[in-house]
């Protein structure tokens with residue numbers, strides 16, 4: 103099942119790969135997610151993600 107879908111780069115929602123099912127916003131699940139991505143990733147999100155990874159490795 104996962105082979106026929108991919109995760110929306112913005113929210114992780116399952117997006118159908120089938121050309122019949124894929125939206126105009128592909129590979130995003132919706133135009134909203136596409137806009138979010140085009141508008142520039144939230145720096146905060148990236149920082150938070152990086153922090154989480156770094157926290158495990160060092161910090162202190």
Ligand SMILES: [Zn+2]
Nearest residue numbers: 110113131135
């Ligand atoms: Zn999405």
